[in-house]
Each structure stands twice: as C-alpha cells, then as structure tokens.
Amino acid sequence: MNQPSPSPRPFSRRAALAGLAGAALAGSTASRASAADRRRSVRFATFNASLNRGTQGALITDLSTPGNIQAQNVAETIQRVDPDIVLINEFDYDENGTSVGLFLRNYLAVGHNGSKPIHFPYHFTAPVNTGVASGVDLDGRNGAVTTPGSDAYGQDAYGYGWFPGQYGMVVLSKYPIDTRAVRTFQNFLWKDMPGNIIPEGYYSAEARAILRLSSKSHWDVPVRVGHDTVHFLVSHPTPPTFDGTEDRNGRRNHDEIRLWADYIGGRRRGAYLYDDKGVRGGLRPGARFVIAGDQNADPHDGDSYDDAILQLLDHPAVRLPKTPPASAGGVEAARLQGGANTSHVGNPAYDTSDFNDVAPGNLRVDHVLPSKGLTPLSNGIFWPTSDDPLYRLVGNGTTVPTSDHRMVWQDVRVG
16 A cells, blocks of 8 residues: 655644745746656646636636736646646536636736746536536425525535536646547436445435535546556545534545545446446556546545545555655745644645635645556645745735645656
8 A cells, every 4th residue: 555645643843844944845936847857757737726706607707808817827827837737626617618718818828927828739628516406405404496696506506506517627738638538427426336425314315316426527538648548537526614513525525535546446446436428437457547636635634534535645556756746835834824734734845725724724635646657756836935926826825816726736757
C-alpha cells in the first residue's frame, strides 16, 4: 500500500509555519520545472475556479464580453500555470457549450497583465446532477420542490444547486480527447454501490430508490498523448458539511471518492459499476490515469467521514510524487489568519483552499494523483505570498478576487 505523503501524525504546525515558508514552492509561476522536464512531460491540473453564478445563464452573460474581472483572474491563473490538461470545477454547465466557447475565446485566448494567451483545441463537458430536480422529497421537508431558484429546491435536487448545471465541470486539453470513449457516471445510483454508507433512517424508501451517488458527475476522459492514452478521472464530490448528525453529505463524499477507488481497483472490485451508457465495470487493469478534482476531503483535517481521501492516497494503483504539491502562500496564510489553522495537523504548505478561518480553516482538498505507469515530476500549488506581484490573484482570504481554491498541478512523464 502506498502511504499518504503528508507528514505523519503528530505534525508540528508551529514548525511548519516557522520553517517551511522559504522551502515551499512560491506558487507564483509554473517555471519551477526545468525546460527539459517540460519538454518530456505533460502537466495535469485541477482548479475549482468558482465560475458559478446564482441564476441560470448568468455565466454566459458574464463571459460574453471580455470585461469580467473574476473571469480574467481565472484565465490569468491558468495562463501562469500553463497546464496541458486541466479540470475546472464550478463552471456552470449549459447544454450548448456556450459558456465554454466564450471563456476560451474571450479570456484564455487573450493575455492578461503580461501573461501569454493559452489555447486548448479540445474540451469536454457534460450534464451534472447539481440543480437537477429529483421529483422526490429528499430532505423530508416541504414535499418535493421542483421549481428552481431556492434552497428548498436545491435540497431536493440530485445534487445541491438552484438550477440545472450550477457548479458544473469542464475539461480543457492541448491533447486530443477520445470523446467516443468517454465514460460518465451521472446516473449511477448510490444504493447500487455494495457496502454503501447511506445513512440509516434518514432517506425515505422512495428517496433511496432514486438517489444518485454523484453530486455532480464522475467522468473518465481518455486523452491521447502521442501514442499513449491517459484516462483523466475527474469529479467534484459534495462537501462533507451542511448536514446534521446523520452526516449524509460526509457519507456521500466518502462514497463518491470510493467510486474512483473501486474503478481503478481491478476487475472484481469495479464489476458492480455501470456508466450512463449501461457499460459495466471499472478501468482496465494496467491502464494509466490521473485522478483530479476538488475532492472536498483533507487527509488530516476538516470534516471528512472516515479519512475519505485516504482511499485514493493509499491506493496501490496510485503513484504519488515524493513530495505533494506545495506553496509558500499556504504557509503564510495559515500563519497570518490563525483561527482553526492553528489546531490543524496537516502541513500548511499542502493546503489548497482558503476557507473560513474560524471553521474549517485552510485545507488540502484539491488533488492531482497519477497512476503507476506514469512518472511524477515537478508539481505545485498556485498560491503566491503577499510580497509576490501575483498575490492579487489569490487575496488574503477576506478579499477573494478569484476563488477560495488554488490551482494544483502535477507534471508526469508518459511512456
């Protein structure tokens, strides 16, 4: 079994705050990798960009002109890191792909504040469960709410959202995507996972019968890198919070992460899975993959159920880098913000999100995990320190100019 890369418990938060700021990656550029490494590697990345809006169609409106500051900041962050293949979480879905096209044309293809334009000839997006009415009273209140635009509607949707497609996902790639071979698991039912941990006594029989596992979706996106194929396994499990003593979201988060653990776990372990086309089984043994996304799960801190992310960090099919992606900005933020950060066990250099410092504090929830058969090289987290000119893209936690998450990247050698 692979071991999780953060320092084992107990971890000295004070030592990290004092000693790692200079050693951790600064996060302001992606130039840490040598030119030779970049020529022979592929950069995979994940970024919860908070390009979600409160009403349907609002993201299209914001991206229709090149003047939206937050979208500019997201684009500049992507340009500074310069990934080859990137998952963007919290990008509202529309069935015509209008918002994706606008973002590519009006923002990524334009340089910002000295950054270079970046071009992704290939992309993939698909429907998600957020904001899709279930037609069932999932939370046991108010009956089944089917009119979009309220919290009550979101609670009864397959995944929490005020309208269909809110908090969607998109994959952008410089390499060809084998779209015909993409597998999606939007409709997989939670009850069909053997040994699931659906909370007993919370959901009605009617709700259990129709409740989908994915709060958004799970996608296997095969990318052609030369003569090789790498499966980009992407998702965005629900946060393990915003529930009650039944811990329904914590349990769902755990099993959403488990889906990938079973998918890469061999024929027997993944045999129960079925995708949206009815094809059964998991990933072919020996196939190479990179798991990416805002997993909403920290290996040491936060509210995860039963150390959910260790299902992937400890997975024998995953090949972790010697050192996890890191930043000096995360160390500085934890020191300056204090609050819950002072009681955390995990190394602040590995934090990827700047959350409320009273609770839960900054956490490591965004992950890019390569498989065996790929060689991990350089990696990092885009989290500049306050003396860096690019600090304006991340803010101090009170001001959020771009997102409360940071972009995470991992270079790998393929072949």
